[in-house]
Amino acid sequence: MGRLLVVPVHLDALCLAGERQVKEPFTDFTRLPYTDPADGHDHQADMPYVSETLLSVPFQDQGFRLKAGVHLHWSLPDALTRLPSPDAAGGVPVVPNRWLVTRSAGGAVAQQWVVESDFLAEDNAGGVPYPYIADQMDEPEQLPYRLLGRRMPLTAGRPAGRTGSADPAERARYLRALTAVGYGEPTFASFYPHCHSVFGLHDPAFREVPPQGVTYDVLGWYEDLGQDVLAVALGAPRDAGTGWPDVLRAAFRWTAADSGAAPDRMVCWGRIAFAPAAGESQDTTGDDTGVWVGNTPTEALAAHLGAVLGDVGLVPDDLENLLEALAFAEDLESAPLDVGLKLLEARHADTFRAVPSGNLRAVTDERAGQGADADLTALPRAVGAALNTLNVAQAACDRAGAELTGLRLELYADWYRYMLCVYPPDTSRDSYPNPDQVLFHLRRQAALITRRVDRAEALGQDRDAARAAAEAQLPDGYRQLEDDITRGRKKISDIQPADRAARRATRHKPSTELVLVSMTVC
Known part of the structure; x- marks a missing residue:
């Protein structure tokens, strides 16, 4: 051998004296609609082919039965x-x-x-x-x-x-x-x-x-x-x-x-x-549950711990602030003054997230392989004007791309709703729109996206032309080829977020609130 x-x-063992309903699998593939090749019959023909059909519903998912x-x-x-x-x-x-x-x-x-x-x-x-x-x-x-x-x-x-x-x-x-x-x-x-x-x-x-x-x-x-x-x-x-x-x-x-x-x-x-003690019970269910809401995961966890650890001599709000301070300890160590205000500022900033709002083009210095801002005062005035024209064209491309992304997401959401309208529940068919009207809306949205794609391609050509014009304004002694980094002086380049975050235009959005649910699990 x-x-x-x-x-x-x-190895775990759960001993049940009778049947018990527990949380069901996250996905039930037996609900998929299909045609049986053996007899040609349709199964689950009234179910829409969308994920909602298969996924378990939160807080309504105790549908899996364990036998005794x-x-x-x-x-x-x-x-x-x-x-x-x-x-x-x-x-x-x-x-x-x-x-x-x-x-x-x-x-x-x-x-x-x-x-x-x-x-x-x-x-x-x-x-x-x-x-x-x-x-x-x-x-x-x-x-x-x-x-x-x-x-x-x-x-x-x-x-x-x-x-x-x-x-x-x-x-x-x-x-x-x-x-x-x-x-x-x-x-x-x-x-x-x-x-x-x-x-x-x-x-x-x-x-x-x-x-x-x-x-x-x-x-x-x-x-x-x-x-x-x-x-x-x-x-x-x-x-x-x-x-x-x-x-x-x-x-x-x-x-x-x-x-x-x-x-x-x-x-x-x-x-x-197994070596059960006398009177031992296997029923580990309990009602020690709670719901805690926070703007960040740390804030929700701090709210939970502030309640369950309330016997340490601190009121829940003070304990929550203490636990939050631990998360920002490294940032607060460099601020010996106004620590309390700095903590409030850090907690407030943590409730927002930065999202990109577009790309900027810049003239960079690639000497010795290190990207750095070029001294525009040493370049002709026309370079600045051409660079501004390029950034305007780039902003138009960014807006067109963001609009296309939003339209495509909207189209998918409308298609999802269309599938629900085609296969409505028998008990509420009259409350759903006419599927033909929804289909007409989908076709109109698809045609709009096609027009927006053509417009985005045209804007991309304008941007490329503006970039070529800006590079042409650079003096011969400062012009650099893409494959000649070591000998070149100046070039027009894209600013990538990982390399030049300062040149990446950003805006801030509030973070989604987080819900923490605590419970006893058997």
Whole structure:
């Protein structure tokens, strides 16, 4: 079997004496409208094809029912849940897709299951709805979603899986690769309703807390050794003198003793043992909830802490100011006088955000590779006039671009409303506008955008002509080519926000108020 590296995982258990309604998944793909290729019937034909159809409604999302029994949910190693940075090579790590769950009592095995986390089906009532993604699946699209994950008793035999079957149809019943984010949801593996059949298991054997001596063990591995992240990392070329523990530390931040030969693959293992005390209750629900509003995240959090930590001898308002002062400590250290007024000023400024209001062009000095403002007094007067003409043309382009952006956003919002008008609820059809009238408005808006695009292109040509005229006004000794930075003297250049923030025209908008909700989570 080879050498194994055992990676510990955390295992949680929720014991329910009866059914319980909990927060539902963020997205329900079973609501997608589609036509069944088998019988040609339309399903969810009265549902608009917009995100509102699929997303759960805040504060009305307690629609997921947990059955009585023990619900197990295991976490994944942290190294397999870290998302790569945008400029990093590779993608999201592949995670184990086979899990052996063993229930023992008094040291003897009572029952065992195998969880196939990557199994796809159309009729598996216990699976998690998973959207059809061509890059992750072999079979052609028939339905817009599949049901992911299944459990099987170990006594039913070991399934062939994706790599053990030569039948293409059987191989197509499995995902090509499973990750911690699934179809792209960051909380896919950490939120039980998202993954109850993928990284979880329901055991209905107990209607209360299992008795002392009952344990659950979870053992996970990769069905395809070629997807094992440990085997891939250790099989990659490395510098001489770099041992396999060094590879673990660099690639996964894991620490392991060098006990000889490197492991061939990894397995994940976790255990939970029950030893309930007398009279112990599993009902952890409570009413310790609250809503806190602030102009900034720090202000909302300070308002919350100011109330819950009110027994420290300070009134909530003073404690809130103290916590806010901690956030601005670095700025206040350089202001020994009028600290209170400086804090008020900083808190007020933090409630606004700067947004760009356009671009400016300038004559810059590129000697020694450093951009600096040129001395316009040393240049002909015509250069200043040409530069002003260029900035006027640039401002017109910026306004046209901002107008186009607003019109396109408005068009999308109107299209969204049009979809709701085409598929209105049966109970309030008369309260929605006529879809044909909304469609006429959409076509008129699209025609307006087309005209605005033509106008923006014309303004762009005027700006380019103004730039060429401004560069032509520079004396020959000061003219610089784009590819000759070291020898040149002066040039007309764009001012980028990251390089020349002072030349970036800005305006300020109030920040959106933030609502912080605190609650007890079971």
